[in-house]
Amino acid sequence: MGGIIAGKKLKELVFSHQPPLVEGVKELQLQPNGVELTVDKVLALSGGGYLGADNADRQVAPAEEITPNGQGWWQLPFGVYRLVLSEAVHIPTNICALARPRSSILRCGVSLGTALWDSGYQGRSEVLCVVHNPQGFRLQKGARVLQLIFFELDEEVEGGYKGRYQGENM
DSSP: OOEEOOHHHHHHHHHTSSSOSEETOOGGGEETTEEEEEEEEEEEEOSOOEEOSSTTSEEOOOEEEEOOOTTSEEEEOSEEEEEEESSEEEOOTTEEEEEEEOHHHHTTTEEEEOOOBOTTOEEOOEEEEEEOOTTOEEEETTOEEEEEEEEEOSSOOSSOOOSTTTTTTO
């Protein structure tokens, strides 16, 4: 029977499984019910995108990397960004994942938009970051920004994810 993967089983999948469920995790990032992921890069959207009814009719919005200051901090004004996460995820075909922002980021007036991490997906994901706070937001490289929650499926998915983002940012 499926459910949230937590506790000892989560720790085993992260630190002992090959490949690890999440690669490059420190003990601090392991929580009782998920794994906190960190930010590696910040991208500012530099144009529009589109999404049609067919996958051939889509273009993600172009973005340009923002360089952090000498101490590894980004000063993000009110606006929309993409965060490239530091850790590589290797999701087996009997697991999927959802992410939730850390409450600290929400309390700063910042939200994160995420999608489902499908069974079989591997990569260093990107998430949407919206700075709602008119005063802006400071973010440091390596900051823990979201928690990935893993769900064991009732049955294994044959083949797993085969989409466009397989292997992204690896």
